[in-house]
Amino acid sequence: MPSDRLCRFARVERETPYAAFDVDVAVRAYDRYLAALAGRGRVQFAVKARPEPQLLEALVRRGAGLDVASTSEIRTALAAGCPPELLSHSNVFRTEREIGEAFELGVRVFCADSAAELARLSHSASGASVILRLTSARAGSELPTSARFGCPATEAVALAQMAEAIGLDVAGLTWHVGTQQTDPTRWRTAIEQAASVWSAIHRTGVTTVRVLNVGGGVPARYRRAVPTMETCTATILTAIDDNFGPGELDVVVEPGRSLVAEAGITVARVKSVLDRGGEVAVVLDAGIWNAGLVECLLSDVEYPVHALDHAVDAPRRPVRLCGPTCDPLDELRVLTPYRLPVALAPGDRVLIGSTGAYCASTTASDFCGYPPLPNHVLSARAMEVSW
Template sequence: MEGFTLIDDRPVDHALYAAHRDFFDATRPETPCLLLDLDVVSARYRELRAGLPDAAVYYAVKANADPDLLRHLVELGCGFDVASVGEVDACLAAGADPASISFGNTVKKESAIRYAHERGIRLFSVDSAAELAKIARAAPGAEVCCRFIVRTTGAQWPISRKFGCTEDDAVALLRDAVSLGLTPRGTTFHVGSQQREPDSWATGVATAARVAAKLAAEGVELDLLNLGGGLPVRYEETVPSLQTYFAAIDRAVTASFPTRPALIVEPGRYLPGDAGMIRSEVVLVTERENGLRWVYLDVGRYNGLVETDDEAIAFPVVAVRADGGFADEAAPAVLAGPTCDSTDVLYERTPVSLPVDLRPGDHIDILATGAYTTPYASVGFNGFPPLPSHCFGATDH
C-alpha cells in the first residue's frame, strides 16, 4: 500500500478511501481520473429505499451519466430523471424501462418531447402553458407533472427563478392538461441542491397538497408527488443525518395529504457523490508572492472541478506518495489546476494543508467527487482531455 497523509480536518471515511486506493493500486489507470465505487451507490440507494419505503427513486442523470453507473442503477431497480434526448438515449442504452424515466426538464424542444414519447416515455414535467401545448402536440395522451416554485433557504445551490410556476398556475396548467387530452399526474418542486435543512420540503409538500385539493374539488384527481432532489452529501460540513430528512419528509406528507400520493424522489448528488474519488498528479510546486506555496495539479476547473468555483465545496484531499511517506510537517498551499487560465484555481482564499515535501509526481486524491465532476469537464480546454471515469465494486467484488 502506498504511503499517504491525511490532511486538514475534513471528514474522511477511511474504510471507503482504503477501498478506492486498493482499486487504484490494482488497476493503475492513467491520471487524472475518477474512480466510482458502485457498492457505495448501492448502499445509498438502499438507504433511501429503506428511509422512504413508498417513494420511487428516479436518479437525476445530470449528476453523472457514466454508462456503468446507469447500468448498475437499472439493476438496482432505480428510475431516472432526464433533461434531454441525450440522457433519454443514455438511460435506454443502459437498459432502463421507458416507464421508469421521467422527462423532468420543463424546457424541451418539441422534437425532444416527440423523440422521448416515441421511445415509450410517458411522464413529462411542465411549468408553462407553452410547454404544455408542446407536450399535447408531440406526446398526445402523456402524463404531466407540474413544477411549482418554492422559496427555500439552506441550499448550497438555491434554485433560481429559472424554473417553476406559481401555485395558481399549477392548478390552471393541470386543469388545462385534461382538456388537451393529457393525463395530469401531480406536482413537483425542488428545494435546491445540497439542502442542509430537512424541513425545507414541508412548504413544497403543503403547496402540492393544496393544488391537489383544489383540483380534486373540480373532479381532477392527482395521484403523484415528486419531491425532487436536494439530499446532501457530507463534504466538510456537518449536515443532519439522512434519517432526519426522511422523517421530516414523511411527516410533511402525512400532515398535508388526506390520502397519501405515490411518491418520487430524484436524488442526483446523493447517489454517486460519496462514491467517487479523483486521483490527480502534482505537476509543479513553487513559491509565489508573499512566500505562498502553490501546488498545481493535472485536474482543475476545466476538467471536472467546476464545483470548486468560489470555493463552494471544500472536498477532502489526501496527499499520496508512491514510494514511501511524507515528512510529518504540513503547511498551507494554494491548489490550482493545469490550464493557463487564471480562474483555474481550486482553493486560494482557503489554502489547504499539505506535506511540506510534496513534489511533482506525488498524487492528490480528491474525495467525494462522484457527482457533478466528469459531466462538467470541458471537451478539452487548453488541450487537456475530459476526466475519464472507472467504475468498480458490484461486479468486481
C-alpha cells in the same frame, strides 16, 4: 474518506490524472434510500448526475426509475435496461421535436411549468402524464436552483385545468429545494405548499393528481458536515403525514448527487509548488476543466483533499490548489483554505474526494490541450472497466 476499494485503487502507482468510480458505493446509497423510505416511496435517479452505464444497469436491476433530461439520456437509460414506463422527463424546456422523440422512445411522464410547454406536450405527446413543477424557496442550498424553474403556486391550478382540457393526464406535483440543501425544513415548507395546491386542484374537479415528487437536493458529504439522507427522508415523510394524511399517494424521491458523489475520486499529481511571499500555490495536473470540478466555482461545494504520499500527521500549511491550465479560474476555490503537507513536492499524488457527481459529465474538452480524465469504473461484478 472514500471506500476501501477506492483507497486501495488510489494507492497503486499509475499514470495521472485519472478519475475512479465505485458502482457499489452508489448502489449502497440507493439501498439506504429504500430503507429510509420504508416502502412508502420509490427512487428515480437523476441520470445527469452520473450517466455511467454500469451504474445505471445496477440501479435498474434493483428496481430504480430514472430521471432523464434529453433524448441522449433517454437512449442511455434504455440501453441500460430501464423500462420506458420507469422514465420521467424533467427538463421543462423542450422543443416539439424533442418531446416527440421522447414519446416515440416510450417516455410517458413529463414535467412542465408553463402553458407553452403544456401546449407542446399536447401536440407532440398526446395523452402523456404531466407533473407540474412548482417554485420553491431555496435558502439553505449551496447551489440555489435558478428562478427560471417552476411555476408559482398561484398559477398551478390554472395550468392543471388547462392540461386536462387539452387531453393531458394531470398526474402530480414536483419542485426542487435547491441542490446540496442543508436545511431539511425546506422540504416541509415545499410539501405544505404542494398540499395547498393539491387541494385547490381537486376542488376544480381535476382528480387525477396522485404523484408527489419531492425532487432532489439531499446533500452529499464534502468537507462540511451536512444532514444525512435518513434525516432528510424522515423530515419528508413526516411532512407528508402532517399535510396529506392517510390515503393513496405515489411518493417519488429523485436523488442525484447524494447517491453518487462519494462513489467517485480524482487522483492528481503535483506539477509545481510555488511560494509567493508566504502564499503557497500547489499546481496539479487535474483541475476545473479537465477534471470537471466546476461546481467549486459556482457554489459552496468544497471537495475533500488528501495527500496520498505523506503521513496523516505530517506538518501542514495552508495552500491554494490550482489546475494545469493557463486560466486564472482553474483553482479549487474554498472558504476554508486547504492544508497540505509542508514537504509536498512535484510528483507527489493528491486524492480529491467526493467527485462522483457531475464531474464526469461537465469536463471541458481539451481546453488548453488537457483532455478530460480517463475514468476507471470499479464494482464487484467487474473489478475495473476503463474509458
